[in-house]
Structure formats: structure tokens, C-alpha cells
Amino acid sequence: MSVAAGLATAAWRRYRAGRQRRTSPVLIASAAVIVLATFVAVAGPLLAPYNPDLPDLSQYFVGPTPDHLLGFDAQGRDVLSRLLVGARTSMLGPLAVTLMCMTLGSLLAVTAAWRGGIIDAFISSGLDILFAFPGILLAVLAAAVFGAGLLAPVLALSVAYTPYVARVLRGAALRERAQPYIAALEVQGASSVAICLRHLIPNMLHLIVAQATTLFGYAMVDLAAISFLGLGVQPPSADWGVMVSENQQGIIQGFPIPALAAGVCIVFVVIAFNLLGERLYERGEARR
Amino acid sequence: MGPAESVHLRFFVRRLAMLLVSLLVASFVIFAAIYLAPGNPIAALSGGRSLPPDSLHVLEARYHLDQPFIVQYWYWLSNAFHGNLGISITLRENVSDLIASRISTTAGLVLYSSILIIVIGVGLGILSGFKRGLLDTSTLVITAISASLPAFVAAIVLILVFAVQLQWFPSLGNGVGFIDQVRHLTLPAFALAVSSLAIVARVTRAAIREEARREHVQTAVSRGIPTAELIRRHVLRNAAIPITTISGITVASLIAVAAVVEVVFGLAGLGAYLVQSAQSKDLAVVQGISLLLVTTFVVMNVLVDVLYAVLDPRVSLGSRAQ
Numbered sequence: 001m002s003v004a005a006g007l008a009t010a011a012w013r014r015y016r017a018g019r020q021r022r023t024s025p026v027l028i029a030s031a032a033v034i035v036l037a038t039f040v041a042v043a044g045p046l047l048a049p050y051n052p053d054l055p056d057l058s059q060y061f062v063g064p065t066p067d068h069l070l071g072f073d074a075q076g077r078d079v080l081s082r083l084l085v086g087a088r089t090s091m092l093g094p095l096a097v098t099l100m101c102m103t104l105g106s107l108l109a110v111t112a113a114w115r116g117g118i119i120d121a122f123i124s125s126g127l128d129i130l131f132a133f134p135g136i137l138l139a140v141l142a143a144a145v146f147g148a149g150l151l152a153p154v155l156a157l158s159v160a161y162t163p164y165v166a167r168v169l170r171g172a173a174l175r176e177r178a179q180p181y182i183a184a185l186e187v188q189g190a191s192s193v194a195i196c197l198r199h200l201i202p203n204m205l206h207l208i209v210a211q212a213t214t215l216f217g218y219a220m221v222d223l224a225a226i227s228f229l230g231l232g233v234q235p236p237s238a239d240w241g242v243m244v245s246e247n248q249q250g251i252i253q254g255f256p257i258p259a260l261a262a263g264v265c266i267v268f269v270v271i272a273f274n275l276l277g278e279r280l281y282e283r284g285e286a287r288r
Numbered sequence: 289m290g291p292a293e294s295v296h297l298r299f300f301v302r303r304l305a306m307l308l309v310s311l312l313v314a315s316f317v318i319f320a321a322i323y324l325a326p327g328n329p330i331a332a333l334s335g336g337r338s339l340p341p342d343s344l345h346v347l348e349a350r351y352h353l354d355q356p357f358i359v360q361y362w363y364w365l366s367n368a369f370h371g372n373l374g375i376s377i378t379l380r381e382n383v384s385d386l387i388a389s390r391i392s393t394t395a396g397l398v399l400y401s402s403i404l405i406i407v408i409g410v411g412l413g414i415l416s417g418f419k420r421g422l423l424d425t426s427t428l429v430i431t432a433i434s435a436s437l438p439a440f441v442a443a444i445v446l447i448l449v450f451a452v453q454l455q456w457f458p459s460l461g462n463g464v465g466f467i468d469q470v471r472h473l474t475l476p477a478f479a480l481a482v483s484s485l486a487i488v489a490r491v492t493r494a495a496i497r498e499e500a501r502r503e504h505v506q507t508a509v510s511r512g513i514p515t516a517e518l519i520r521r522h523v524l525r526n527a528a529i530p531i532t533t534i535s536g537i538t539v540a541s542l543i544a545v546a547a548v549v550e551v552v553f554g555l556a557g558l559g560a561y562l563v564q565s566a567q568s569k570d571l572a573v574v575q576g577i578s579l580l581l582v583t584t585f586v587v588m589n590v591l592v593d594v595l596y597a598v599l600d601p602r603v604s605l606g607s608r609a610q
Contacts, residue, residue, distance in 0.1 A: 125306075132310045132586045133317075134544035137578060141318065144566035144574045145325040221438040225548045228440050229563045244440060248552070252459060256448050263441035271436040 033272035041091035048081035061255035073258040086238035094219035100158035105165030113173030127163035135160035143231035153226045206284035214277030217270045314582045322571045373576035383576040393557035400477035402539045409485040413492020431486035443479035443552040460554040476553045484538035491534040495527040536592035
């Protein structure tokens with residue numbers, strides 16, 4: 001196991017430990033932001049007051065009016081409508097990364113911890129090698145080869161994040177595997193798959209959920225960056241990362257609202273996921 | 289050579305072997321990805337014109353396209369090892385030359401950001417670690433927010449405030465001459481540093497709190513050792529280990545994120561060039577830059593590991609106990 005990676009985890013735990021325990025209003029606020037963002041991602045097109053894709057160049061960067069609360073973007077489209085509709089791809093991408101990464105990571109972690117020996121060594125060194133690829137770089141490479149769009153970067157990020165997830169889960173699975181109740185089940189003749197699925201994984205669930213929550217935030221930042229770079233979601237589709245890039249010129253020209261509004265949406269959701277992830281992690285640790 | 293040194297040596301050798309394997313696998317992935325990419329390299333070379341069979345064979349032989357995959361990989365890798373990364377399809381120049389002309393911008397940006405992260409991040413962490421109160425609380429709140437700030441959002445906010453409103457710094461381009469270049473790199477460096485800086489500050493703060501609680505520090509306090517010496521000799525020396533490693537790891541991760549910042553600020557760096565080449569499907573450039581960035585990233589991570597083993601003798605003691 002590479003020391004740097006293990007240290008990153010230890011440092012991360014320290015970073016989390018720095019948080020104070022009481023403030024549950026933060027937890028409620030985070031959950032509220034996530035619920036709201038999810039709702040908009042599902043119902044966005046129904047909520048949008050105007051057509052998000054209809055350009056009107058006479059409305060170039062026109063500021064907020066009572067009818068158009070956030071004004072118009074560089075192509076004269078309603079910013080609020082684009083934000084509401086763009087929530088879908090902005091949330092769906094990270095969700096896909098999280099699901100794939102957690103499935104792959106749990107599978108590898110539990111297999112490595114359960115079988116041990118040469119299989120563990122093989123999986124662990126494979127994960128160490130995978131650490132060589134920074135997520136964004138792998139996503140850019142994937143987009144270059146397989147074409148821009150959401151699919152290639154999502155797959156690339158899922159692969160790039162798997163070692164981070166699998167490393168933590170492998171440690172937890174090893175600890176769980178050493179518990180007497182697992183040995184008891186084995187003596188009673190329960191099959192390995194049944195023990196893992198019914199007992200081992202459910203007992204690690206708090207950690208899996210906490211990891212998934214934090215991972216969602218990271219995936220959102222990276223996917224938004226990829227879309228911002230023009231390699232992810234393609235314009236004219238509404239997406240928060242794309243919106244920052246489309247309206248970047250407005251920052252210099254004195255019309256900052258469209259780009260900032262999309263940026264604020266990303267930051268709020270990411271903060272909410274990070275804070276929630278930290279709290280879930282602490283609760284899991286406290287329960288152990 | 290005592291047993292401690294031999295354990296150290298074995299650790300370094302194992303780490304070096306892992307480094308080589310990582311680089312080999314990474315280079316293989318980069319080559320294979322481009323090899324599998326849709327599109328015919330001959331068509332790219334000829335600019336889409338159809339060629340007579342004779343020149344086709346000549347081209348195939350020259351670029352080893354008639355050889356099996358693994359042989360092509362070997363040619364590519366040994367060429368890359370000699371600094372020959374092929375030719376850019378769009379610019380018709382050597383990829384190595386194109387990389388060389390852009391490397392200083394990226395290196396400068398990452399270096400500037402690293403200095404900010406280490407000076408401000410560690411400084412803030414130490415201050416808020418030792419002093420409870422308003423500074424500590426505000427550091428906690430601000431770092432909680434900025435740790436979640438994507439670099440490109442930080443960038444547009446910095447442009448809005450410091451380039452458009454206050455007009456202290458330029459928002460675009462590289463600049464000419466050293467002072468002007470530093471001025472042009474200031475906002476990009478802060479944008480790149482901001483989230484890592486927050487993480488480093490928080491880890492530093494937590495490490496110092498953890499050390500200050502330890503028994504040997506309490507004993508030193510009760511023996512009446514002066515505060516300055518206490519902080520320097522008992523707290524900072526032990527806290528230095530996690531602080532150094534988190535700084536190293538975050539600085540290594542800047543290499544990839546620099547691309548985003550370079551694009552926002554229109555800097556002619558490697559990352560921006562990588563993105564541009566990815567968009568125009570100039571795959572030789574994508575290969576070359578990816579290989580360089582991954583190599584740098586892996587080497588830096590190994591350096592952090594080695595530094596850790598040097599700083600903390602318990603690493604090798606632990607492996608001896610096995």
C-alpha cells in the first residue's frame with residue numbers, strides 16, 4: 001500500500017476531526033439544499049418559467065427584471081430557466097459517478113479483505129497503480145479519445161476515484177472480517193457471498209453512505225470543470241458548468257450575474273454534500 | 289549498515305519499483321487509449337486525401353503502423369524516453385518543442401500556488417491551532433466554504449473583484465518580463481490554491497491541536513518550559529509530519545487542476561494546451577502532455593512518501609516489527 005495514499009486518508013480523517021460536533025442546523029441546511037437540488041433536477045423543466053434554449057440576441061445580458069428574476073445570458077436566454085433545467089445534467093453526472101464508483105469500490109474492497117493473500121495483494125497493488133491518474137486528467141484523456149459528452153468523463157472519473165473509495169472500505173472490511181460473529185457464521189457453514197451480502201456490507205453501510213456523499217461533491221466539482229472546459233455536457237444544453245463558461249465574458253463586461261448564479265449553484269450543492277458527508281462519517285465513527 | 293538503514297533502503301527500493309510499474313502501466317493506458325481511438329492515423333497524416341497504395345505502404349512503414357500493437361507501443365515509449373513525442377497534426381511541429389515552450393507557465397503557476405498553500409495554509413493552520421477565539425472560528429468557517437470551491441468558480445470571483453472592480457491585477461494573458469509575469473500569475477495562483485489552502489489549513493490546525501493535547505507536551509508545560517520553545521520543540525516538530533505530507537499531496541494534485549485555471553485566465557500553459565488539443569483531437573499532443581503530467585504527479589507522490597519515511601522513523605520501525 002502506498003504510504004502517500006494511506007496518509008491522505010489519515011490526513012482526511014484529521015481534517016474531519018477538526019470539525020466541531022454540535023451544530024445540527026448545518027446538517028439540516030445541508031439536507032435541505034440537497035433535497036431542493038434533487039427536486040429541481042427531477043422537476044426542473046416543469047418549473048422553468050421560460051424556454052431555456054430560446055435565444056433572443058436583443059436581450060444580450062439584460063439585467064434582472066420582475067419577470068426575469070436573474071436576467072438574461074450572453075445569448076439572451078432566461079438565466080433562471082436555464083439554472084432550473086441545467087440542474088438535471090449537473091446532478092445526474094455526479095450521481096452516475098458515485099453509483100459506479102461505490103459499486104466497484106465496495107466489490108473490490110470486500111473481495112480483497114475477504115479472500116486476502118494473493119488476491120488482496122493483486123487488488124491492492126492494482127489500486128495503487130490507479131492512483132497515478134489524477135481524475136481530471138483521465139477525464140480529459142477519455143473525452144479526447146471517445147469524444148466530448150457526459151459519458152466518457154463519467155466513466156473516467158468513476159475509475160479514477162475507485163482507489164480512494166476502495167482503500168478506505170478495504171480497511172473497514174478487514175476490521176469487520178476479524179469480528180467474532182463472522183467467524184461464528186463461517187463455522188455454521190454460511191456461504192461467503194451470503195455473509196458478505198447479509199452481514200459484512202450492511203455493517204459497513206454507514207461508511208459506504210458517508211463516502212458516497214463526499215464523493216458526490218468531488219465528482220460534481222470535477223464534472224462541472226470538465227463541462228466548463230468544453231469536454232463534458234455540450235452547449236447549447238443547459239448545465240451549470242457550461243453556463244459559467246458561456247457567460248464568462250460577462251464577468252469582464254460588467255454582467256456577472258449569469259456566470260455567478262451558476263457558480264453559486266455548484267458551490268452550494270458541493271458544500272452541502274461535503275458537510276453532510278463529514279457528519280455522516282463522524283456519526284459512523286462515534287457508533288463504532 | 290545497521291538494521292534501521294537496511295529497512296529504510298528496502299522501503300526506498302520497493303517504492304522505486306512501484307514507481308516504475310506505475311509509470312509503465314500509465315504510459316500503456318495512455319498509448320492504448322489513443323490507439324483505440326476512432327479514426328485512422330493515415331487519414332490524419334494525409335489530411336483526409338486518398339493516397340496511392342505505394343505511399344500508403346511507405347507511411348505505414350515509417351510510422352510502424354504495419355507492426356503489431358505491442359511493438360508500436362515499444363517504439364512510442366522508447367521514442368518518448370528520448371524526448372521524441374511525435375508530431376502535432378494541427379501545428380506540424382514536434383510535440384516536445386510545443387510542450388517545452390509552454391512548460392514554464394504551468395511550472396510557474398504550480399510553484400506560485402504551492403508557495404501560497406504552504407505559507408498561508410500552514411500559517412493560518414498554526415495560528416488557529418494555537419489561538420482559540422475569533423480568528424480560529426472564522427478560519428474554520430471560511431475554510432469549510434473554500435474547501436468546496438471549484439477552481440474555475442474561484443477564478444471568476446477573483447476576476448470580478450480584483451480585475452474588474454478593483455483593477456489591481458490583469459485578468460488575461462501571460463505578461464512580459466518577470467515582474468509583469470508574476471502580476472499576471474497572481475490571480476490564477478490564488479484561484480488554483482484556494483481549495484487546497486483550506487484543506488492544508490484545517491489539517492495543520494487539527495495536527496497542532498492533537499499534538500498540544502499529548503502527554504509529553506503537558507509534562508513540558510508543568511516543567512515550566514517557555515512557551516516559544518514548547519511550541520517549536522514539542523508541538524511543531526511532531527505536527528510537521530502530517531503537515532508536510534498533506535502539503536505534498538495537495539501540491540501534487542495541482543498539476544491536473546492547473547488546466548482549468550489556465551483556460552479561465554487565457555494562460556499559454558500545458559493544461560490549456562492539453563484541453564485545446566483534446567477538443568481538436570490532436571492526439572499526439574494529448575498523449576505527450578498526459579504522459580508528462582502523469583509522470584510528474586507519480587514522481588511527486590513518491591517524493592512525499594520518501595520524505596515521510598525520512599521525517600518519521602516509525603515508518604521503517606513498523607515494517608521491521610512485522
